[in-house]
Amino acid sequence: MDRDPSPSSHEVNDAVVAQDVSTDGTPGTHSSTGSSPSEVQLRNLTYDWQHSSARFKDIGGYDDVKAYLERRVLEPLLAHRDGDDRFSRFSVEPESGIMLYGPPGTGKTMFARALAGELTVPFVELSPADVTSMWINESSDRVKTLFDEAKQIGSCVIFLDEAEHLFGAREYSGKGSHAEDRKVTSEFLAQLTHEDREAIVVAATNRPGDIDRAILRPGRLAAHFEIGLPDEEARTAILRTHLTDVPSSLSDAEYANLATHTAGMTGADLADLVDEARRNAADRDARVLTRDDFPSTEDLQVIATELEPETDDLPTVDDGDNDEDDPRDRDVAVRSKADDDGGSDDSAIGYQ
Template identity: 40%
Template sequence: MIESLAAAVRAAPDDLTLRLHLAGLLVDAGRGPDAIAHVATVLAADPESAQARELMGRAMGPAPVADSPAPETHAPDEAAAPTTAEPATFDWHAAESDLGEPVGPMFVDGSTEDPGPAPYDVEAAGIRLADVGGLTEVKKRLEASFLAPLRNPELRALYGKSLRGGLLLYGPPGCGKTFLAKAVAGELGASFLHVSLADVLDMYIGQSERNVKELFEVARSSAPCVLFLDELDAIGGKRSLNRSSGARTTVNQLLTELDGVGSDNEGVFVLAATNHPWDVDPALRRPGRLDRTLLVLPPDREAREAILRTHLRDRPVERIDTRRLAKATDGFSGADLAHLCESASENALMESVGSGQVRMIGMADFDQALAEIRPSIGPWMETARNVALYANASGEYDDLAKWLRKKR
């Protein structure tokens, strides 16, 4: 009978009634260890089964003695007295207390849990404007339009200079706008919060606006803080060109936070950067918001030489004429100069690998790299020239037009 039931259980493993019947026969036959596995399977599927609990207690109890004496016979009219005691029931409460603290489930569904605010990192700037090579005119404009009023509160009060509004840095890509923003934070002794498109944009309706609100709340709680909006044209593009209602409402929330509606932006200095200021929503650039604009141009000759020295400082170089290189790289952005140093280093590395002898980086490596690398800001200059010529009726791009005339 046991073997037949075992075969039936193997054929129908989900039949709990059949499995309990087999476990009962195994216990009665003194095969408690074999019965435990079947009872455990039933309890895993139905922890409240009283029959399974009772069988588990019997299976874990002492096995019956095989050679027990035959029971005494009684007369038909005589009550039959039980000859053996009932096996003790397994104490589940005692077993649970022995286990100590309950073990948590292996898997949980956290979909209903509130994930809390997004983790935005506020960092120390660690650099000053003195660490920025060259860009003398840019530093002067920064000092006059942004830093001097902040450093001199008495003079600011005397002249009625307001701290409302922010600063928009624009210019070709790779010219150090982010580095300048960090240097401004260092000059102010403020923390630095870098905001990119990935920190704001979200696939769910309303979450992008909530992200903007949380970013400003983090900046306010970390004041004094420089809140740097990178690639502003992607975060705050013209609403008239946005077909997505989510993009338009995100710009609306950004405008609300810049105005400090419902919150005080005291100690929060807003800086933004973009390569295409003509694609930024005009409302973001009205007085009281990002009302000061600073053109960050490709590095001049002095700045190019400083950038080259910085990138070559930790490399094995020999007799490098940085002055000649700075003269030969007119129109290169900071990113282009970093790429030039990488290419020259790669030339020396590959030759060292081929010859088996390590050598220094020399001017020949830079000459070879210069023959292959061209400035990367050409496409931007074409777009900027069209804007300066045909979309500058308000005069907001006069600095850009003046620089482009010099570059002809």
């Protein structure tokens, strides 16, 4: 069997807002270490590095997560880029390892794209298939290649989808998990702890309980965000976002009615709802989209109940946890939410 040493490109299917993500996007002005690589240089790399046009404003809801990422990631990096030393003066480092978890369709992929877009830096979206191989040692080599390319680029964003398959709990690895899988986890652990790493690594999972606790430690993927179901206010924002460029006669009261009766829907579900309403309006050759193009209140409640997903929590890193790969990190607690500054304990909300 011929082996393909290069990873396949990964097309993410669960983004709610259709964003232009291509190598023709606007590159960043420069990274923290020099000039941004040209599009030709990016295309010559093994992985499918691109630029994103997505921004935080394209995401409805998620105000807590947006504020945290702006304060902990964007502001320190952009200040350094602009020659502002207010963060470096106090040795304040931006967060560089992020774990997003929650039900499918709630906003994880979109946030990685928007973060890269806000920073105007290259980013790459990867699935487990892009960094794993049936060949011995090739998977760990692919991980090394990924971070070698990130080092060449400088400031960039790496998005790892379905992280539970890359960072599965090693205490269960003896029961069905291949030794190569453990090598991948170990290689990621080693790469994440490199002091000179400029790449921001964002991982996402729908199965947080399956994540290896070692990957959640400080210095690795230490910032954790639950991207849960949107609340009523966020659902209203999501609906408005998807109808921004659509001729519509929906009143504030009708938006509120739709938001009230779609509890349990994810952002992706709401996007589908709007898409169907657009089709209904087009089918009747309407001048504007109206409330009648959406399901009735009773039907909405039935649909929302049927669609409501379930999720679990990230594992807790306790004092007795033993990290075989790096004993220096024992006895370190990991914050489990984005609001460790004394803010609300409510889950971050929004859409993908």
